Amino acid sequence: MSTQTERENVTETGIHGPTSSRFDVLREGAALDDIEIVHYEPQFAVPGGKTERRVVRTIAGFFLLTGLAATVFLVAYIWWPWEFGRQDGAQWFTPILGASLGLALAGLAFGILTWGKKLLPREVSIQQRHTGGSSEQERRITGQTIAYLGEEMGIGRRPLLKFALPLGLAPVGLVAAAPLIGGLIEDPHKNQIPGTETPELYTTGWNPAYNGGKPVRLTRQDGTPIRPEDVSVGGQMTVFPGIPHGSSNEHADSPTLLIHLRTSDADQARAANHRAGREDWMYGDYIAYSKICTHAGCPASLYEQQTNRLLCPCHQSQFLITDNAAPIFGPASRPLPQLEITVDDEGFFVAKRDYTDVIGPDFWERP
Ligand code: FES
Numbered sequence: 001m002s003t004q005t006e007r008e009n010v011t012e013t014g015i016h017g018p019t020s021s022r023f024d025v026l027r028e029g030a031a032l033d034d035i036e037i038v039h040y041e042p043q044f045a046v047p048g049g050k051t052e053r054r055v056v057r058t059i060a061g062f063f064l065l066t067g068l069a070a071t072v073f074l075v076a077y078i079w080w081p082w083e084f085g086r087q088d089g090a091q092w093f094t095p096i097l098g099a100s101l102g103l104a105l106a107g108l109a110f111g112i113l114t115w116g117k118k119l120l121p122r123e124v125s126i127q128q129r130h131t132g133g134s135s136e137q138e139r140r141i142t143g144q145t146i147a148y149l150g151e152e153m154g155i156g157r158r159p160l161l162k163f164a165l166p167l168g169l170a171p172v173g174l175v176a177a178a179p180l181i182g183g184l185i186e187d188p189h190k191n192q193i194p195g196t197e198t199p200e201l202y203t204t205g206w207n208p209a210y211n212g213g214k215p216v217r218l219t220r221q222d223g224t225p226i227r228p229e230d231v232s233v234g235g236q237m238t239v240f241p242g243i244p245h246g247s248s249n250e251h252a253d254s255p256t257l258l259i260h261l262r263t264s265d266a267d268q269a270r271a272a273n274h275r276a277g278r279e280d281w282m283y284g285d286y287i288a289y290s291k292i293c294t295h296a297g298c299p300a301s302l303y304e305q306q307t308n309r310l311l312c313p314c315h316q317s318q319f320l321i322t323d324n325a326a327p328i329f330g331p332a333s334r335p336l337p338q339l340e341i342t343v344d345d346e347g348f349f350v351a352k353r354d355y356t357d358v359i360g361p362d363f364w365e366r367p
Contacts, residue, residue: 022148029141034128041122048157055118060160062111063168069103070171076100077178078185083250104172111168120152205241205251206339207354215350217242218258218288218341225348228286231260234305238291241351253359255291256339257301257310258349259321265308268322273338276324281340283349288339289325292360293317295332310336 020028030037044052076096081087134142155162191200193209203209206216217225219242231237236259240247246254261269266285273281281287289310293300298314308321309328317330325336337357344350 022144022151025141025144026148029138029145030125032141033138035125036127037123037125039122039124043119043121052119055114056158056160059111059114059119060164062107062114063161063164065168066104066107066111067164067168067171069100069107070168070175073097073100073104073175074171074178077182083191101175104175108168108172115153119154203354204359205243205246205254206256206351210241210243215342215344215352216246217344218256218349218351219246221247223247226258227347228260228284228343228349231258231286233260233262233285235260236303238301239288239349253292255299256288257291257303258286258288258341259303261285261287261308261321265322272323278324278338278340280342280352281338283341283343286341286349287321288341288351289319289321289336290339290355290357290359292336293332294327294334294336294361295330297360300336 027037080093080096081090082093083090189199189201192198193200193203196209198207198209208215210216218239219225221240223242225242226239236257239256239258241251241254245251263285269287270282273279291299291301293312293314295312295315295317298312300310300312300319302311302313310319310321315331317332318328319325319336320328325338327333327335337355337359339355340352341349342352
């Protein structure tokens with residue numbers, strides 16, 4: 001509860017009183033709203049003194065660090081080489097983005113925390129709860145309170161912070177916009193498979209253009225090719241394109257699940273393939289689907305042999321392998337793309353051609 005003296009002061013000054021300071025209005029408004037300011041103490045006995053200037057310099061330093069780190073993020077995002085395995089220094093692309101963004105956000109957090117703890121006055125207020133709408137007077141009080149808070153932040157009389165705050169925050173705003181405008185700066189279609197005019201964006205490692213125009217072999221992670229007898233009935237194997245760096249991040253969209261179905265299941269899958277106009281896409285009882293979940297790109301690799309369901313562990317989407325890998329449960333809305341397979345003259349599995357559907361969570365819709 002407010003003291004007698006405080007209540008008298010409120011009465012003498014009044015919200016509209018000519019001598020009312022902003023703090024008077026604030027205090028009176030607080031009292032009318034059943035808020036009692038029980039303790040109010042500026043951080044610094046001498047405003048603008050040595051200690052305050054040191055704190056201001058520290059905060060400005062944090063904001064400038066934020067601006068610098070966010071600028072590094074922007075520069076790296078736009079100009080740093082990023083094609084993993086193709087360009088020198090590309091392995092640093094992601095770490096630089098992570099480190100610079102982390103530093104920017106940490107600088108911003110420490111700047112705000114230091115401001116709140118070391119620069120703003122120490123204040124303790126107690127508010128009684130009440131109900132009902134706000135009157136015109138109360139709205140005016142609220143407006144003045146907010147303006148007062150702005151004044152208390154002291155930006156106007158602390159030019160260093162006035163300068164450091166926008167300089168630190170503007171690049172952070174640009175960082176948020178960078179992924180949106182990045183595609184306008186970098187032409188996503190400009191990279192082509194070396195020696196061809198096929199744009200990389202629409203291809204995976206299974207595209208024959210990566211193999212001199214010949215079908216790409218299905219290989220294990222160590223690059224060894226696979227024969228049909230290597231996968232037992234009911235079994236499955238993760239396969240990668242048999243090209244240089246085929247199992248590396250350079251072709252992270254290419255991992256595929258090769259499944260050897262039981263004959264009765266294979267018959268069902270063939271019938272479903274037939275419906276979809278994919279009569280020759282299986283090889284015998286073998287079928288291959290992209291391992292990249294069409295929901296959010298996790299590896300969908302928990303294959304349940306009895307039900308022929310493929311489960312994605314991230315959000316529990318389930319795909320029915322015997323029905324064109326259609327999603328039958330969970331958030332995924334598209335079937336897993338199927339890879340058209342056969343065996344070559346030497347008896348090893350090959351992909352007849354690249355995937356014809358978009359891999360993973362697509363950014364464009366299928367034609
Ligand atoms: S990523 Fe597979 S269900 Fe979400």
